[in-house]
Amino acid sequence: MQRTQLESDSDISTPHSSQYDFKTIEVATNKFSRSNKLGEGGFGEVYKGTLSNGTEVAVKRLSEKSGQGIREFKNEAVLVSKLQHRNLVRLLGFCLEGVEKILIYEFVPNKSLDYFLFDPERQSQLAWIQRYNIIEGIARGILYLHQDSQLTIIHRDLKASNILLDANMNPKISDFGLSTIFEMDQTQGNTSKIAGTYAYMSPEYAMPGQFSMKSDIYSFGVLVLEIISGKKNSGLYQMDETSTAGNLVNNAWRLWRNVSPLELVDPTIGRNYQSNEVTRCIHIALLCVQDNPDDRPMLSTIILMLTSNTITLPLPRLPSCFPHSMNKLDQLSEGYDSSQFTGQRSVGYSGSDVTISDLEPR
Numbered sequence: 001m002q003r004t005q006l007e008s009d010s011d012i013s014t015p016h017s018s019q020y021d022f023k024t025i026e027v028a029t030n031k032f033s034r035s036n037k038l039g040e041g042g043f044g045e046v047y048k049g050t051l052s053n054g055t056e057v058a059v060k061r062l063s064e065k066s067g068q069g070i071r072e073f074k075n076e077a078v079l080v081s082k083l084q085h086r087n088l089v090r091l092l093g094f095c096l097e098g099v100e101k102i103l104i105y106e107f108v109p110n111k112s113l114d115y116f117l118f119d120p121e122r123q124s125q126l127a128w129i130q131r132y133n134i135i136e137g138i139a140r141g142i143l144y145l146h147q148d149s150q151l152t153i154i155h156r157d158l159k160a161s162n163i164l165l166d167a168n169m170n171p172k173i174s175d176f177g178l179s180t181i182f183e184m185d186q187t188q189g190n191t192s193k194i195a196g197t198y199a200y201m202s203p204e205y206a207m208p209g210q211f212s213m214k215s216d217i218y219s220f221g222v223l224v225l226e227i228i229s230g231k232k233n234s235g236l237y238q239m240d241e242t243s244t245a246g247n248l249v250n251n252a253w254r255l256w257r258n259v260s261p262l263e264l265v266d267p268t269i270g271r272n273y274q275s276n277e278v279t280r281c282i283h284i285a286l287l288c289v290q291d292n293p294d295d296r297p298m299l300s301t302i303i304l305m306l307t308s309n310t311i312t313l314p315l316p317r318l319p320s321c322f323p324h325s326m327n328k329l330d331q332l333s334e335g336y337d338s339s340q341f342t343g344q345r346s347v348g349y350s351g352s353d354v355t356i357s358d359l360e361p362r
């Protein structure tokens with residue numbers, strides 16, 4: 001985590017309310033009983049708890065593998081607990097006692113996005129309007145982490161299971177700041193964690209020290225494609241561009257090039273969506289998953305693109321894992337006739353830009 005000048009590595013005075021003693025947490029979670037267990041992630045087990053004042057919390061008991069010292073843990077936890085945004089899961093405090101390192105979060109009642117998105121029974125519960133709201137909320141949450149809070153935080157592990165949903169199905173990003181609290185070395189995490197996260201990794205992510213906000217933006221692009229399609233990105237790069245199976249990013253590109261991007265839409269949504277809104281989201285996602293981090297837009301730009309119908313979006317560059325397609329792509333970037341999209345109006349792509357609001361894909 002990078003800090004502003006105001007915050008140094010020196011010990012930070014702990015606001016009394018943010019440090020909990022172990023006994024309180026034990027009572028709240030019914031001694032970490034099995035029936036209170038919400039699940040288990042790469043950082044440790046998570047339990048539901050109820051504090052004595054009735055507040056429901058989620059208690060993350062970090063596994064002992066955490067190599068971080070007590071002082072650093074405390075400093076980072078205090079910093080992260082200062083972050084407040086409606087699209088972030090609030091860290092209420094922490095507990096440090098003996099070997100125990102525990103984080104106490106607000107309880108978010110509607111489980112995580114993957115619980116709905118990738119389940120054939122539940123995905124129909126997410127209408128397009130909710131999915132759009134979720135996309136925008138995630139973007140606003142990341143914007144806050146990247147640019148709008150006192151700290152600059154790169155999440156590093158944005159994925160559908162780290163997007164929790166509140167009572168009104170608003171998204172709340174969880175696990176931000178954890179990579180620093182846990183001192184996680186991405187190259188040495190446990191295998192399942194790496195495998196689970198692989199699908200969201202930007203190409204440069206694999207290289208040590210290459211994290212940046214732009215890696216988060218790549219993950220955001222993958223998330224958007226997943227939210228639209230209801231399909232998981234596999235992380236396996238499919239070399240056969242005609243295949244519909246496998247990598248979601250490739251599939252989105254294939255449909256985009258075939259001027260049929262709406263075929264990506266999760267069939268359980270039906271026809272209850274605005275074509276130009278969905279197309280704009282797909283377009284933004286393709287900009288986010290471009291190979292070159294410098295080509296990916298900043299979050300502030302993404303928010304503008306999402307919320308303004310008139311803003312001109314640049315054409316996304318085809319990923320390098322799309323070997324056979326350069327000819328058609330050249331046609332696109334040299335001036336694309338969007339009548340292929342609409343069958344009616346010849347507006348939209350010109351030079352390297354597209355006015356996405358003018359596109360009305362079939």
Ligand SMILES: Nc1ncnc2c1ncn2[C@@H]1O[C@H](COP(=O)(O)OP(=O)(O)OP(=O)(O)O)[C@@H](O)[C@H]1O
Pocket residue numbers: 038039040041042043044045046057058060089105106107108109111112157161162164174175193196
């Ligand atoms: N604040 C919270 N409110 C409600 N449920 C939560 C909260 N935080 C985590 N959970 C639930 O606890 C379980 C474990 O979450 P955790 O974030 O540790 O792991 P994960 O996201 O599944 O995996 P990973 O560690 O790879 O990110 C999940 O089912 C998650 O939905």
